[in-house]
Amino acid sequence: MTKAEIIHAISKHYLPLPDACIADLIAHSKLLEVGKQTELVREGQYSDKVFYIARGSARAYLLKDGRDVSDWFAFENEFVSSINSFFANVPSPHFIETIEPSLLLELQRDKVLELAEKYPAFSRLEKKILVDTLLKLQYRIAAMQFETAQQKYLRLLAVRPDIADRIPVTHMASYLGITIETLSRIRHAK
Amino acid sequence: MTKAEIIHAISKHYLPLPDACIADLIAHSKLLEVGKQTELVREGQYSDKVFYIARGSARAYLLKDGRDVSDWFAFENEFVSSINSFFANVPSPHFIETIEPSLLLELQRDKVLELAEKYPAFSRLEKKILVDTLLKLQYRIAAMQFETAQQKYLRLLAVRPDIADRIPVTHMASYLGITIETLSRIRHAK
DNA sequence: CGCCGAGTTGAACTGAATCAAGAAACGTGG
């Protein structure tokens, strides 16, 4: 897959972008072909990068008292970055790593800001991504408040049926805020 | 407080806006002086409004199996809206109501979109609000996952010391995802 | 073959919910 193809895919999956903007994106982005468990962002680091996943998957996680806790999963056609660092310019509380071998498009914050000033369509795309993310976080909060471990697991499966084959269970458990023991029991009770 | 004063306050609290943009905002916004428990958005309604709180406070809540559960609090110098309805144009899952007597500035979505196209500074302001909200939601998720009822309560007090005097405890409890009994015990154990 | 990490299963423990009953605070009308 070429950069041009990937950017057309973004434009298709989110909002149409003018050709000039696409050309700028091609000029200012970087294509990364990486293996699984490739570290993209390290905790404590100031990261001013955002990654579009053309193929593969990634996760953000943190080490909470030494325990690896997944915070976010991203798959093909989604973006991933340390939002704290990228937007608020503080050290990232997360690590970000690929889960599967992946093809990524990397964008720098200053380029993003520049393109947003230059192309209203790009600015709208940025806003759309922010809003989508906001709504996802909101649903997640609702799930955490109102659902049992089992309900959260079943919902995750319903939303992303392929997740069970692509993500190690240990990551799913920590993402759902439950222990691997509980997840194991749920999967068998079923 | 006049509309002009309020809009200057927004500009000051978030990002500076050019005079022309401020003039447009004055022309296209609506000032509301309302009492406490005034309903701003009703569940199931398509709401295309966002409210800036110049004075007072408001909350978003939902009726989950008939129980009133607070989802969000907003105070002076903050914005509140049904993000689902405003951004995704779906029926609002929330009610929104004032808690205290409040002075509000109401903006329509189509005006917001118009101003964002017209003034890059306004577009940046919009983005800043989205990002701030995103980060708040993220912290809230972390709190829900890692903190005990007591820690969540103490953190809420630390972040907003005046909340105890301004918000009924029953709303605080449901916001924290705990029962009023548990909150009562926490407040006394202390 | 034997080790090793990942997954499963069991038993005891725990934080918070639920259920229930009092105590305080509040306001409304006599």
Add this chain to the structure above:
DNA sequence: CCACGTTTCTTGATTCAGTTCAACTCGGCG
């Protein structure tokens, strides 16, 4: 201004979902 009913808050006893700790199984792979 007091009496009464209503709502809000507190306190206690019980229950429950999920954690923790621990032992055991299984499927690779050197």
